[in-house]
Amino acid sequence: MHEWALAESVVKTVGLNKELKGKKISIIIGELQDINLEIFEFALNELIKDRKLEMNYCVVVEDAVFKCNNCGFEFSMKEVTKKDKMEKENIHFIPEMVKVFVKCPNCASVDFEIIRGRGIKISYE
């Protein structure tokens, strides 16, 4: 249920930033965050109602892409899918933990960058 904590951070950001008011915003959720979208949107709508905010938003899930700092190989989460429930849970809480449980499929290095699909961010155009 830490989806509530993330929803709260979104609502507070929108409430505090004038440039976001009245805009259509995209809430981008990284694949690594692996949040329950139903709970997240429920929490978001409850908080919007509670704080009497107007928020025109859409939620977009961004696939995770990694690039190995050792060999330059780019890979996706699908190529290194985790089956262990606890490992998935730990990445869900702290996306950087992917570097504990995943290695580059090409050279087995643990030194890789998360290029996309890490966590939560808000954008507007």
Place this chain on the structure above:
Amino acid sequence: MNNVFDPREYVISDRLAEIKKIILVSGFKGGVGKSLVSVFAAIAIARKGYKTGLLDLDITSSTDDIILGVKEIYPSEDKGLIPPVFEGIRFMSFSFFSMSKPIALRGNSVVDAIKELLCVTLWGELDFLVVDMPPGFGDTFFEVMRLFKKFRVVCVYTPSPLSKKILNKILPLIKTTDIEVVKIENMSKISGKGRLRYDKNVDAAIGDIKRIMNLVLYKDVVSNLNLIVGQKI
């Protein structure tokens, strides 16, 4: 994508709002005993009845869980992560999420991981939060300075001239009017204010609170507790 906001930034101050005092235990040089001082201070503060938190931010080399001897505890979830309580201390560490496996992170990932943990951790009301900092004067320290805003820094050093020189180089950079700084000499040959004696029995007591509390080092932390927290407790 024209404009991007990191929403975690906006909620961290709320997460820390009910903490009366934050104490960063640093020292900038490795091996000076920051983790031992952090954990022993948290135990001593909690045993005086204060609401105490302990946060291990030494991401790549977390050891507070080993010193405390925590086993089979994990944060619980309720609109965020609630630190488990161990010996009266609300304890949070990256070791919970790494399942005690090594964490290899570059600087930008360290900063992201710290922000994530601070964004989702619900400390609630605390009298003191003791933060065990990693060695060095880099990403973690600057990010914590930026996000915590108000805190006291306990600089742990040893009688080694290398440790003293590093500390004396860095101190002028962090001493500002808003930051309280105190120096504590660990592995000291003598006892007294701001000094913690060398204790050869520490290693054998790791992971055992009862044995820890019989250590000379623990007793010296207790007698220096007012200096560490910056007030009479």
